């Protein structure tokens with residue numbers, strides 16, 4: 001099988017390597033000519049055998065919109081586009097509808113595994129029609145870890161279901177990370193009592209109820225920098241957590257833990273919270289409680 005990949009960033013380049021290592025021929029296109037196999041999207045499409053399969057691995061939102069729009073002018077009836085980026089599931093409906101106008105098929109694929117996926121394999125959750133998912137199965141099998149398919153791959157439903165599942169996956173990811181992080185702060189706070197914080201996390205890796213890959217990654221981070229002295233407490237987000245909460249609100253599903261995790265990220269970006277200034281001012285107004293004044 002020979003497929004095209006559009007976007008050879010951290011994820012796309014690793015996927016190209018893993019696919020090639022597992023017997024799939026891959027031609028990759030990236031705007032960066034140093035890493036691209038071809039000079040443009042049109043050349044990529046011309047290189048692929050018909051009916052073509054093109055895996056899109058570019059940032060969600062406008063960049064994906066532009067790539068899908070361009071592909072819709074270059075591809076023909078019977079070709080297949082797989083969006084493996086972290087697109088919002090609602091974008092899948094528009095992308096599949098646009099491609100369908102020229103008879104091009106569409107699958108959305110949530111991909112998990114990060115930069116480790118090249119060697120460990122990627123977890124996959126896909127949405128689309130059964131016949132197109134079957135057609136792309138050699139690609140999915142090459143990307144996922146060895147072992148039972150249903151432990152690393154799911155055909156979650158129709159178009160949008162793959163990215164919906166990935167959105168929920170990332171919401172869970174936010175909450176798990178936040179939970180380990182709060183435990184880290186509690187342990188670290190009592191340095192009069194706990195003398196080996198990295199050692200506590202290390203010892204939780206085998207046999208405990210809270211063992212996990214995220215915990216192992218925290219152990220790795222603490223091995224590299226035991227006090228996290230070289231990292232600022234500032235955390236970005238790329239959208240999946242916000243969409244999770246928006247979806248929860250739309251469906252009246254309570255997600256207090258995931259919500260707290262994303263709001264903790266927002267707090268991390270503030271030097272001096274206007275809201276907490278207001279709370280301090282109010283305590284001062286009604287109770288005469290002291291406020292800490294700006295220098």
Ligand SMILES: O=C(CO)[C@H](O)[C@H](O)COP(=O)(O)O
Nearest residue numbers: 086112170237238239240241
């Ligand atoms: O999908 C991922 C992991 O599963 C990506 O690493 C994603 O960027 C994580 O989300 P955020 O950037 O919002 O923390």
